[in-house]
Amino acid sequence: MIVSLESRVRPFTPLARAGMLRAMSTWIVSLFAGACGLVALALPGRAEARAAELRVARVETPVAILEDVEVRLAWSPGEAGGHLRVRARTARAPDLGYRFSGLDWSCPLRRDGEAWSCAGEVTAADTGSARLSLALDAASTQAGLVRGDARLALDRDAASPDLTRIDLARVPVQWAQALASQAWADGRFGAGRMTGQVLVDAAGDRPLQVDARLEVEGLAVDTPDGRIAAEGLGARLGIGASLGSMPVIAVEGDLLGGELLFGTTYVSLGSRNVALSGEARKAPDGGWDFSRLDWQDGDRLQARGRARLAADAGLQALQLQMRSTDLGALGADYLSGWLGVAGLAELQLGGRAALGLGIEAGQLEHADLILEGVSVVDPRQRFGFQGLRGDLAFSSASPVDSELQWDSGTLYGLGFGPARLPFASGGGSLRSREAIPLAMLGGQVVLDDVRIQPPGATSGLDVRFGLALEDLDVAALSTALDWPPFTGRLGGRIPMAHYADDRLDFDGGLVMRLFDGEVEVSSLSMERPFGVAPTLSADIGMVGLDLEALTGVFGFGSISGRLHGSIDRLRLVNWTPVAFDAELHTERERGVRQRISQRAVQDLSSVGDASFMGSLQGQLIGLFDDFRYSRIGIACVLADEVCTMDGLGSAGRGFIIVDGAWVPHLTVVGFNRRVDWPTLVERLAAIGSGDVAPVVE
Secondary structure (H helix, E strand, C coil), X not given: CEXXXXXXXXXXXXXXXXXXXXXXXXXXXXXXXXXXXXXHHHCCEECCCCCCCEEXXXXXXXXXXXXXXXXXXXXXXXXXXXXXXXEXXXXXXXXXXXXXXXXXXXXXXXXXXXXXXXXXXXXXCCCEEEEEEEEECCCEEEEEEEECCEEEEEEEECCCCCEXXXXXXXXXXXXXXXXXXXXXXXXXXXXXXXXXXXXXXXXXXXXXXXXXXXXXXXXXXXXXXCXXXXXXXXXXXXXXXXXXXXXXXXXXXXXXXXXXEECCEEEEEEEEEEEEEEEEEECCCCCEEEEEEEEEECCCEEEEEEEEECCCCCXXXXXXEXXXXXXXXXXXXXXXXXXXXXXXXXXXXXXXXXXXXXXXXXXXXXXXXXXXXXXXXXXCCCEEEEEEEEEEEEECCCCEEEXXXXXXEXXXXXXXXXXXXXXXXXXXXXXXXXXXXXXXXXEEEEEEEEEXXXXXXXXXXXXXXXXXXXXXXXXXXXXXXXXXXXXXXXXXXXXXXXEXXXXXXXXXXXXXXXXXXXXXXXXXXXXXXXXXXXXXXXXXXXXXXXXXXXXXHCCCCCECCEEEEEEEXXXXXXXXXXXXXXXXEECCCCCCCCEEEHHHHHHHHHHHCEEEECCHHHHHHHHCXXXXXXXXXXXXXXXXXXXEEECCCEECCEEEEEXXXXXXXXXXXXXXXXXXXXXXXXXXXXXXXXXXXXXCC
């Protein structure tokens, strides 16, 4: 210990003449410096003491440094006790990370032979207060700190002065904030208490050594950016640390329930015990090297590996082996954060899986996923798989082959049969080795040229594939999707589909042969296809649809003829239309009758807020079941839940929907050009259910 003293001793004091003040002041300074390890570790409270007659410029010990120390002692001659006050402008424990100012401790000082003791309130600026007691004799130094029901005791043996034992009972974890900040600068402790023992070895020829055996209850901790957090965490841990310029920390023990958050990874431990161990060393660049990581959570997850974190806690390198024999529990307790981001928070998993992966410089180097009897069920019925098995291997270097299989699956209610997916990987991508046919809807869907680029440090997941639909049964499709009973076949080729940034774009188009005509779908794309509020965009063209068959399916009044048109810039949000530019019209074809029933006239009038106009024949319309027409046309531009209507042309303030032919000459004219979209949908639904009764004006 290095002590620089400037004393002001009154010449008449008997203690000075007897040398007592010098001995006492030296003891007080030594005692206070020795107790500083206790104060630094446990003192969010303030030190209070009263004594006099000595000023100490600086006190240094292997644990702490005090500056501007003032010791004042009031002692009556012949008495066995006096009153002590010790104050210090600053107290620092650099290796422990503590710094206090305005320390003040006041206590009644007692002497019993060669033993001395003092106990009283201790305070420090901008902190709380606690009761500090110190006892000194030739063999040992003992100290205690009490605040509420929290107790901390320090014991140092004169035979081994560099070794200090600290006993804790229900000590708030905030008392260890500064010490923990030495290893984790961003960690902020909240609730929680510690009980256990800490051994501090402050030998001057090596870094400060800490060996702790602690039990923690109700721990809460987080970081300013919210990326790391814990709540209600319990633990029983053994901690060994060397707190030099490059700290080394080893941990082994059990977590006893609680919740953890690491970025997107949310872990719910419930009330389970999880065995963990690890060792980390601070790197010269400010990051951390974890030479050993081990996590054992029963059937849910067993993981072992090593890792390297950058100074900002970003993952630089990782070698990890994981296994779960209960994917259902793993999904609920470990994967909910990741699944929630993808809009799959309710996903149900089953089976067994193992994963080995390696990351270097923030990039995935290799991965090997092995699945055994895995089931994947989306309660919202967007997709599902049964009997998933096999392995999926990824390599950024040497080529490697793998293969997955499944027994059956569904996609938005559409079932498909068994499949095998042969993959090859090398050079940082995963690709299919051959075309992948899937039996579906009486035909087949063929995936080819599948290429998967995993997410990296600067880019997200990138998936590309070709898609062919071969002779799918539209009637089966209608049943699966709860559509009206359409009939026909569906086919088409999409040379390339591209998924990136939660968006799926399709090149090419699809052709459905429906109602003796064709429906073409192009410019197809989806945003958040499996996430929250999925969005679909497309352009749809219709050529030569048989109107009589079409209106029969929709429960519309009968219309014969051929329908053409388009629905451009269609946009669905959560499968509900929010925007489009639609135009539908008939075209005359040789040999095709063009007639419209009275029911169909009424239905068109309901949709377009229309009425009849014409000559004398208009008064006779109610006498006829159907009528010849020349043309039918209707248009709607949907935006902001309003449909701007149009037809074949203007008719005064209105627009023509049906242009009649011959006698009786029927003309249906719409007058409301702006129709509320929800109201229009209700009208269409009423027409389909037959709730609209025919009324002729």
